[in-house]
Each structure stands twice: as structure tokens, then as C-alpha cells.
Amino acid sequence: xxxxxxxxxxxxxxxxxxxxxxxxxxxxxxxxxxxxxxxxxxxxxxxxxxxxxxxxxxxxxxxxxxxxxxxxxxxxxxxxxxxxxxxxxxxxxxxxxx
Amino acid sequence: xxxxxxxxxxxxxxxxxxxxxxxxxxxxxxxxxxxxxxxxxxxxxxxxxxxxxxxxxxxxxxxxxxxxxxxxxxxxxxxxxxxxxxxxxxxxxxxxxxxxxxxxxxxxxxxxxxxxxxxxxxxxxxxxxxxxxxxxxxxxxxxxxxxxxxxxxxxxxxxxxxxxxxxxxxxxxxxxxxxxxxxxxxxxxxxxxxxxxxxxxxxxxxxxxxxxxxxxxxxxxxxxxxxxxxxxxxxxxxxxxxxxxxxxxxxxxxxxxxxxxxxxxxxxxxxxxxxxxxxxxxxxxxxxxxxxxxxxxxxxxxxxxxxxxxxxxxxxxxxxxxxxxxxxxxxxxxxxxxxxxxxxxxxxxxxxxxxxxxxxxxxxxxxxxxxxxxxxxxxxxxxxxxxxxxxxxxxxxxxxxxxxxxxxxxxxxxxxxxxxxxxxxxxxxxxxxxxxxxxxxxxxxxxxxxxxxxxxxxxxxxxxxxxxxxxxxxxxxxxxxxxxxxxxxxxxxxxxxxxxxx
Numbered sequence: 001x002x003x004x005x006x007x008x009x010x011x012x013x014x015x016x017x018x019x020x021x022x023x024x025x026x027x028x029x030x031x032x033x034x035x036x037x038x039x040x041x042x043x044x045x046x047x048x049x050x051x052x053x054x055x056x057x058x059x060x061x062x063x064x065x066x067x068x069x070x071x072x073x074x075x076x077x078x079x080x081x082x083x084x085x086x087x088x089x090x091x092x093x094x095x096x097x098x
Numbered sequence: 099x100x101x102x103x104x105x106x107x108x109x110x111x112x113x114x115x116x117x118x119x120x121x122x123x124x125x126x127x128x129x130x131x132x133x134x135x136x137x138x139x140x141x142x143x144x145x146x147x148x149x150x151x152x153x154x155x156x157x158x159x160x161x162x163x164x165x166x167x168x169x170x171x172x173x174x175x176x177x178x179x180x181x182x183x184x185x186x187x188x189x190x191x192x193x194x195x196x197x198x199x200x201x202x203x204x205x206x207x208x209x210x211x212x213x214x215x216x217x218x219x220x221x222x223x224x225x226x227x228x229x230x231x232x233x234x235x236x237x238x239x240x241x242x243x244x245x246x247x248x249x250x251x252x253x254x255x256x257x258x259x260x261x262x263x264x265x266x267x268x269x270x271x272x273x274x275x276x277x278x279x280x281x282x283x284x285x286x287x288x289x290x291x292x293x294x295x296x297x298x299x300x301x302x303x304x305x306x307x308x309x310x311x312x313x314x315x316x317x318x319x320x321x322x323x324x325x326x327x328x329x330x331x332x333x334x335x336x337x338x339x340x341x342x343x344x345x346x347x348x349x350x351x352x353x354x355x356x357x358x359x360x361x362x363x364x365x366x367x368x369x370x371x372x373x374x375x376x377x378x379x380x381x382x383x384x385x386x387x388x389x390x391x392x393x394x395x396x397x398x399x400x401x402x403x404x405x406x407x408x409x410x411x412x413x414x415x416x417x418x419x420x421x422x423x424x425x426x427x428x429x430x431x432x433x434x435x436x437x438x439x440x441x442x443x444x445x446x447x448x449x450x451x452x453x454x455x456x457x458x459x460x461x462x463x464x465x466x467x468x469x470x471x472x473x474x475x476x477x478x479x480x481x482x483x484x485x486x487x488x489x490x491x492x493x494x495x496x497x498x499x500x501x502x503x504x505x506x507x508x509x510x511x512x513x514x515x516x517x518x519x520x521x522x523x524x525x526x527x528x529x530x531x532x533x534x535x536x537x538x539x540x541x542x543x544x545x546x547x548x549x550x551x552x553x554x555x556x557x558x559x560x561x562x563x564x565x566x567x568x569x570x571x572x573x574x575x576x577x578x579x580x581x582x583x584x585x586x587x588x589x590x591x592x593x594x595x596x597x598x599x600x
Contacts, residue, residue: 011391015391055401057401059401060184060402062162063167064164066163068137070149071136071146077262085259086144088145089195089260093244093257093258
């Protein structure tokens with residue numbers, strides 16, 4: 001039984017700001033269900049002695065010393081901005097967040 | 099904007115029991131950001147303390163700032179937390195222009211520090227233990243300025259301007275467990291808790307801890323339940339309450355507002371509230387919704403942080419004495435009364451007094467100078483007493499001049515003014531201003547003869563045993579010497595002259 005359905009996909013699409021048609025939602029629900037099922041088989045194969053793996057390589061503590069490096073100028077920082085004003089990025093007002 | 103109904107605080111307390119919770123964000127004062135080598139500096143020109151990592155450009159890789167991790171561990175230790183042997187970063191996904199990556203790098207189920215506590219001393223000495231749930235590492239977001247609409251408020255804004263200088267500044271978020279049992283002292287406890295956290299991070303040297311700059315920011319959760327009920331009520335979260343006074347007021351206001359909602363039979367809405375300093379009230383932000391589904395997952399670009407016990411103990415060994423313990427120790431050592439010590443702390447001269455005592459002054463002399471003379475002058479000059487320009491050495495030197503009888507107390511304050519005016523050391527000023535006490539008996543004796551001659555009836559009274567009448571003669575001598583005589587010596591000489599036992 002798939003752990004993901006069409007409503008889940010619609011919810012995720014909204015969260016991810018992806019516009020999806022009804023057909024796309026149908027198709028993606030099926031495809032994602034297959035992926036979720038595949039992951040589930042892997043989970044079943046791994047015993048309790050196998051810890052969840054977030055990183056494939058057993059590296060830890062990759063740190064940087066607290067030394068100032070390079071920065072952009074404001075012009076460089078804003079060079080790809082769709083709109084700017086007084087060296088700041090200009091964006092539409094968004095009201096439903098704080 | 100509608101005004102919410104409120105009950106009086108007293109009535110709210112009669113009917114309900116408040117439960118609090120705090121999320122305090124502390125900006126670390128590392129030289130660089132959490133995941134990039136761009137400078138962590140407040141107040142620079144917009145978008146100049148940024149590089150590709152802070153702007154969330156495609157294909158870039160974050161690298162963890164080691165000093166920020168160490169600062170986070172220190173904060174955890176100072177909050178009596180356990181330090182995780184291993185922990186990871188996680189992505190908190192949301193779309194908002196303050197975060198160019200569309201996720202904030204934070205920690206989710208594996209905070210670096212957890213299960214701590216802080217003992218908070220209230221004004222009357224009551225100690226209240228606040229349990230710490232966790233302290234985790236994350237990054238700050240960029241700064242938005244809402245333009246158009248009503249005076250910078252987000253409601254009605256036409257557009258927003260974004261400065262990413264703050265983006266990626268290292269943050270430690272400290273989360274309490276639900277705080278029960280504070281009762282009517284909830285607002286006071288709220289203020290004292292945030293003050294204690296601020297003091298601790300400042301004392302650790304890991305944050306500039308300036309609330310007015312947003313170095314320490316508080317989100318305050320409040321819920322009410324009827325007395326005797328175990329289950330918590332529905333809470334509101336008041337965001338960005340950014341002064342100690344505001345924390346106290348916001349908690350008090352929310353208690354009063356919740357009480358009115360509950361009294362009307364309605365449920366409290368679980369939502370974000372915005373604090374307004376001008377009206378001392380909160381307004382509704384947004385309700386909790388689907389948008390709070392942040393889909394946290396482990397940050398694939400950052401490997402886990404392993405805090406070996408050796409490393410943790412090394413860091414523990416560097417911790418300064420906790421502020422509350424230090425205060426207790428100093429109060430006992432100095433022998434000040436509760437009131438005297440509280441005044442010293444409130445005046446912000448505890449450190450200065452400690453330094454002055456270390457330089458050789460007694461505790462009472464140090465307090466007399468700092469509280470009696472310097473605090474008042476600092477207030478007039480509108481600076482911190484420690485920044486007025488009086489060093490511990492000046493006080494030690496002034497006091498020695500007084501003790502040696504070279505100058506009297508009145509002159510000493512003039513010398514202090516001279517020091518502040520940049521006229522030199524106390525000894526130099528005594529010289530330059532000609533302030534030395536007249537200690538050569540010759541001129542004094544002349545002045546005494548003159549004073550006695552001018553008031554023969556008084557002289558007769560003293561001879562007759564009415565020693566208290568001597569004040570009139572001493573006064574005459576002091577006047578004749580323009581206050582530069584040592585009054586004690588003058589008195590001795592008069593008595594000697596008249597052959598009377600003091």
C-alpha cells in the first residue's frame with residue numbers, strides 16, 4: 001500500500017510553490033508511490049543495528065577557522081537581482097508571513 | 099486594527115494559571131558567519147558583507163565556523179545542558195525573501211545542547227528554576243524593510259527591500275520547557291529570564307548581547323488554564339519582543355488578553371502575535387497553518403558535528419564564573435547590605451568597584467566614590483559610569499591624598515572634576531589648583547588668633563568648658579583660609595591655645 005496519495009502530492013506541490021495540473025498530480029502520485037515503496041523495501045532490509053544514514057561518507061567535524069574571507073560588492077551582490085533599490089534587493093510585499 | 103478585550107491582571111490571576119515558554123535567539127559575535135567566511139558585522143552598508151554562500155547561489159557549499167560551534171557548546175554548558183556527542187544540521191524549508199536559499203540551515207531533532215536549567219533570582223530573592231529544553235545552532239536571516247503602506251508595517255506595504263548582511267550570522271536558539279507555577283510573577287520572571295540569558299552570553303564573551311541591535315531576541319509563548327487543571331491551554335507566540343521591559347509587558351498583556359478570550363467562552367487561537375511598543379499591546383499575526391510544514395531533513399552539504407568529551411571539557415575549563423555566583427561572592431566579600439549591593443548593581447558599577455578594590459581601595463571607599471560622586475556625574479554626561487574616564491588608580495590616589503590629610507573631602511571632589519577635565523593626575527591638580535590643605539601651623543595660628551580676637555565672648559565660653567561653641571571659631575578660621583585648612587587640625591590648635599581638653 002502506497003504511503004503517498006494524490007492529496008499529499010498536491011500539498012507538497014503547494015509547499016514547494018510548484019503549479020501542477022490535475023494530470024500531473026495523478027501521474028506524480030503514482031510515481032512517488034513507487035519511490036516511497038522502494039525506500040520502504042530498503043528500510044525493511046536494514047536491520048535495527050544499521051543506523052539511519054544521512055551522509056554516505058563517514059566524515060565528521062569539517063570546520064573552517066573564524067577568519068574573514070572574500071565578500072561581494074553591493075553591485076556584484078545585486079547583479080542578478082530582478083529589481084533593486086538603494087543597494088538592496090527589491091521584492092514584492094508578502095503579507096501572509098511575518 | 100481592532101482592539102482586543104482584556105481583563106485586569108488581578109482578575110486574570112484570580113481565574114487562571116499562566117504557563118510560559120521562551121525562545122531566545124542569540125547572535126554570536128564571531129568574526130565571520132556560520133557557514134561562510136563573510137564578515138559578521140552590524141551596521142555596514144547593505145549587501146556588502148555577503149558572498150555566494152549567504153546569497154544562496156547555486157552550487158555553493160557551506161562550511162561550519164568552528165568558533166561558532168565552540169561558542170554554542172559554551173552557551174549549552176553555561177545553561178547546565180548536556181552536550182550532544184554527535185549532532186547534525188537540518189534544512190528548514192520555507193519561501194520568504196529574508197532567506198535566499200529558501201531554507202534556513204538549522205538543527206532539528208539533534209540540537210547540540212539539551213536538558214539544562216537556569217536558576218533565576220527574582221527581585222525579592224526568590225529563586226525560580228527554568229528548565230531548558232534545548233539550545234541549537236542555526237543562521238540568522240536577512241533584514242527586510244517594508245516600504246510604502248503604514249510606516250514600515252508589513253500590513254499595506256507596497257514592496258520590501260532586503261539586506262542580506264545579517265543572512266548567515268550565527269545564531270543559537272535557546273528553548274525552554276513549559277514554565278509552570280510562576281503565577282502572578284510570570285511577567286517578572288519573563289523579564290528576569292531573558293535578562294539572565296543576556297547576562298550569561300555577554301559574560302561568556304560569545305555575543306555582544308545588545309538587545310537594541312537584535313543580538314538577543316525573544317519570542318514569548320503564553321497560555322492560560324483554569325487553576326487546578328493539568329492540561330495546558332492553547333498558546334500564542336509573541337514574536338520579537340526585543341527589550342527587557344517589553345518582555346515583561348508583552349507577557350502581562352497576553353495573560354490579560356487570553357483571560358478575556360477564555361471568559362467570553364471562545365477558544366484562544368494558536369497564532370503568532372506582534373508586539374507594539376507604542377500601544378503596549380499585541381496584534382494578530384498569522385495563524386499556524388500548512389505553511390508551518392517545514393519538511394526538515396538532514397542537511398546533505400554539512401557533515402555531523404561530533405563533540406568529543408575532551409573537547410567539551412576543554413571548553414568547560416574556559417568558562418568564566420557564572421554572573422549570579424560572582425555577584426553573591428562579591429557581595430559577601432565587600433560586606434555591603436542587600437540594598438547597597440543592589441544599588442551598586444543597578445548603577446552598573448560592580449565591575450568598576452571590583453577593579454578599584456583590586457587597585458588598593460577598601461570596599462567602602464570604592465563604593466563611596468563610585469556611588470557618591472561618579473554615578474551622578476556619568477548621568478549628567480549621559481555615559482556609562484565606567485566610560486566617564488575615572489580609573490581605579492585615580493580613586494586610590496584621591497583617597498590617599500585625603501587620608502594623608504593633604505586635601506579634604508570637599509577638595510577631593512574638585513580634584514575629581516579636574517581629572518575629568520583632563521587637567522592631569524590628582525597630585526598634579528592639587529598642585530596646579532593650589533588646593534592643598536594648609537597644614538603649616540604658622541598661618542593657621544595667625545588665623546586662630548584673629549578669630550579668637552574677633553569673638554572674645556565665644557573664646558570665653560570655650561575657656562569656661564563649653565567646647566561645643568568652638569564651631570564659630572573653626573568657621574572663622576576656615577573662612578580666613580578659604581576652606582583650605584584642615585578643620586580637625588584647626589580644632590586641635592584652638593583647644594591647645596585656650597588650654598582646654600577636647
